[in-house]
Amino acid sequence: MKSKNKWLVGISTTIFAILLLSYFIFLNYTEPTEIGIARNIFTGKMWMQEGGGWHRTAPWVLVAKIDTRPMRVAITTAGHGFNARLVQFNCKEWRSFVETEGFRYWWWTNRISYNFGYDEEYRGMKDIMRGYAFATKEYPFIKILEQYTQ
Known part of the structure; x- marks a missing residue:
């Protein structure tokens, strides 16, 4: 048995x-x-x-x-100015994203960092989207849905 x-x-x-x-x-x-x-x-x-x-x-x-959901990205600062944007990845332009950023596991971006002091830390795709949302050049793979300033 x-x-x-x-x-x-x-x-x-x-x-x-x-x-x-x-x-x-x-x-x-x-x-x-x-x-x-x-x-x-x-x-x-x-x-x-x-x-x-x-x-x-x-x-x-x-x-x-x-x-591909809209996400809020902001510049974290101790100052009184506030700048945030509501952005979304444009699926139709995924090839231009890969040409610009290169192919890799974007989830790993900024995973190991020590940014203590702010409630919101940007990791992975959200960190990449924040960089392109506030870039001086406009990129076709990111849609800025709304911009908040104060």
């Missing part, structure tokens, strides 16, 4: 490991409010995954996700 239980545990563990490995190698998930920018590392071909849900990709395809 014990050997049968060990055999069942071994088979169950193997099946679970195969399913988990398949998930990490062949599947990626995007929320309905996100797009995925996929890049084949061998051919360099890139495409956009839209619509949210599960996407099946080859193991040599990397996918970086971008949140």
Whole structure:
């Protein structure tokens, strides 16, 4: 009886490991409010995954996700002036974003920083969007929906 239980545990563990490995190698998930920018590392071909849900990709395809919801970005300051903007990523211009920024996991941007003292710290895509929202040049991949000044 014990050997049968060990055999069942071994088979169950193997099946679970195969399913988990398949998930990490062949599947990626995007929320309905996100797009995925996929890049084949061998051919360099890139495409956009839209619509949210599960996407099946080859193991040599990397996918970086971008949140497309409007986000408030601001210049944090101890001064009395206030400057903030409501911005949104323009999905149709994802190629110009990749040409400007390069392909990488944008989520990692400014993840390891020590900006103590402000309630709001900008990490990942929000940090990148803040940089382009306040740039002197206008970029097609960012829409400024509203600008707040005081």
